[in-house]
Amino acid sequence: MILSSCSKKCEHQNIIIDKGYAATCTDSGLTDGSHCKDCGEILEAQVVIEALGHKEKEAFGVAPSCTEPGLTPEIYCEVCNKILKSQEVIDPLGHHYVEDLAVSPTCTKPGLTKGSHCETCGKVFVAQEEIAMVDHKVIEDPMVAPTCTKPGLTQGSHCETCGKVLIAQEEIAPLGHKVVEDPMVAPNDLWMRSNRRFPLWGLWWGNR
Structure with missing residues (x-):
């Protein structure tokens, strides 16, 4: 018995590669697959790859000033660069x-x-x-006369409000002692002086 050619099993000699494609932020992709050119049998099925979704990134905004408007940050996808949220104007703040x-x-x-x-x-x-600054309120500091043992002070002045010395008082040296010699007194003079002070005693002494 001779077998019909249609009952013969395909050996898949002519394989066709079904090229896949990458998924994007918004569209799904497919993996690579293959099928037989002769019989059409799928040898490796292509699998759907889900869309990746956007990867958000925020661009710098511009802060408003008292007189100039600002801008909110712009949000975009760093993969496909699609702008997801546009910048919006921020009103000037106004002066404080x-x-x-x-x-x-x-x-x-x-x-x-x-x-x-x-x-x-x-x-x-x-x-x-x-x-401008106001004038000092002048208070006079009186002179202090020196003595034999203690120094004195020259006349000066200061401000009653802030205490600043306007004219500094200077020290005057002590005068020192002024030595005066007492004259020598003779004994007879002493006797005469005693007689004057004690006349009765002097008479009694003279009558001896």
Whole structure:
């Protein structure tokens, strides 16, 4: 008996490679596969690869200032570069006014007038002006006369408000003792002086 050729099993001599393709962020892919050219039998089935999905990345935004608008960050896919979220405009912040208080002048430091500026950007709206220092309130420090043993002081002055010495007092050296010699007294003079002080005693002494 002769077998028909149609009953003969295909030996898959002519294999066709079914080329796959990679998945993308939004589209699925396929693995490589193969089939027989002669009989069409699938030798290796192609498998679907799911879409990868976007890999988000945030671009830098621009911060708004007091007078200039800003921009929100842009979000894009770092694989396919598709913009996922566009930048949006942020309104300017506007100035934040701060009052600069006046400073009274003293005898050692100048003062300042009242002013104002923006706390955020530092812009000055009303500049503070310098106020000249006030004069010292002068108090005289009286002179102290020196003595034989203690030094003295020259006249000086200081400020009653801040205590600053305006004219420093200088020390005056002690005068030292002024030696005076007592004159020598003769014995007869002493006797005469005693007689004057004690006349009765002198008479009694003379009558002896």
